[in-house]
Amino acid sequence: MLFQLALAQNKKNNTGLQDRAIWVKSLYKISYPVIHNLANETLKKNMPLEKLPNYGLNLTKVTYLEALGRTAAGVAPWLALPDDETEEGKMRKSLRLELLKGLANSVNPESPDYMNYRTESQPIVDAAYVAQAFIRAPEALWKPLDDLTKKRFVEEFKALRTRSGAYNNWLLFSGLTEGFLLSIGEQYDPARVQFAVNKMKEWYVGDSWYSDGEKFGMDYYNSYVIHPMLVDLMKILVDKKRAPQSEYDLVLKRMVRYSEYLERLISPEGTYPAYGRSITYRTAAFQALAQTALMEKLPDYVKPAQVRCGLTMVIYNLYNGSQNFDQQGWLVLGFNGHQPEVADIYTSTGSLYMATLGFLTLGLPADHKFWTDEAAPWTSLKAWKGEQIKKDYKVEY
Structure with missing residues (x-):
């Protein structure tokens, strides 16, 4: 059934406009409760606090910043597009203006939605996603903030230096936050930046895969964190002449290779x-x-069209229905449905908003070839239809 739906979708949406509408509808559906409530200072009042009995963090000290940082990092490229009078453009503008209000509220000590950067280790993670949102959309999300709000963010980011996190992908969180401070001309900690970069070099195991710490684990953390944050950090270091262009080119080349794996992971359905x-x-x-x-x-x-079509089917399967949302529109613990048994000991409602990170390509305008090229089957769909596909290979860089 899903296979036939994929074939029909692939044939039907030959302009990409319907695909883009699915992406926009889904991203807006996911992000609106977080952004709208934070803009109205009701996030802590209204966001559910779902977790497992063995949850291991101080929930109310961390989950709200998780929701903000992860949502903002995912919507940032889309919100960076210029305003227009289309239905999508109006949705985008409304969400951007509310996010700007919400960002100010999140660092205002007088706001009921003031967020915790000063205690616990988890804020090291989610401060980095806030910083990544600013890196991805400086004109839309950083520069419009008033001077006091900017000053508050800088102070909160620097306050993270009193703690350290896990000895794995967490090193990139500290590194990227410090990299953002460097990018805006603030005092930064070069040791935290260099330590993150050096350990990633050591933990590279080949063919685009990094070990998440000293021992390799088969999961999606190369995509959740490692490749995107390392590429973004190295870009800042090159721009600020703290690293050679060749180092950025190498980490980018590895992410490009890893993206091939991800495209091949999308099943025919x-x-x-x-x-x-x-x-x-x-x-x-x-x-x-x-x-x-x-x-x-x-x-x-x-x-580009095969990536668009493959990801559209993934997004459609996950978000077109209501299985991943509660009655108020908040994400629920699970993979495709309410499946709390698959949650980790660090997972709560706020954690789930990392889902927005799969929508970054909405930052390409609607007239870009990613959206306008005729529909094309993704690799696994071609393979299972018996069509020609490119032989996969191992790379040595």
Whole structure:
């Protein structure tokens, strides 16, 4: 059934306009409750606090910043597009203006939605996603903030230096936040930046895969965190002449190769394997592919239209129905439905909004070839239809 739906979808949407509408509807549906409530200072009042009995964090100290940072990092490229009078343009503008209000509320000590950066280790993670939103959309989300709000963010980011996190992908969180401070001319900690970069070099295991710490684990953290944050951090370091261009080119080349894996993981039906920890992050599994497409760095043999069509089917399968939302529109613990048993000990409602990271390619305007090219089958769909596909290979960089 899903296979036939994929074939029909692939044939029907030959302009990409319907595909884009599915992306926009889904991203808006996911992000609106977080952004709208934060703008109205009702996030802490209204966001549900779902978690497992063995949840291991201080829930109310961390979950709200998780929701903000992860949502903002995912919607940032889309909100960075210029205003227009289309229905999508009006939705985008409304969401951007509310997010700007919400960002100010989140660092205002007088606001009921003031968020915690000063205690616990988890804010190291989600401050980095806030910083990444500013990196991805500086003109839309950072520069419009008033001077006091900017000053408050800088102070909160610097306050994170009193703590350290896990010895794995967490090093990139500290590194990226410090990299953002460098990018805006603030005092930054070069040791935290260099330590993150150096360990990622050491933990590279080949063929585009990084080990998440000293031992390799098969999960989606190369996409959730490692490739996108490392590429963004190295871009800042090159721009600020703190690293050679060759180092950025190498990490980008590795992300491009990894994006090929992600494209091949999309099944003919538009599903993908539910393996590894943190599968509750849903479409964040495709962040590296979405970012590679956004940067227009896809390999020649991975056509933008096949990425669009494959990801559209994934997004449609996950979000067109209501199985992943509660009655108020908040995401629920699970992978495709309410499946709390797959949540990790660090997963709560706020954690789930990493799902927005799979939508980065909405930052390409509607008249870009990613959206306007004729529909094309993705690799697995072609393979299972018996069509020609490119032989896969191992790379040595």
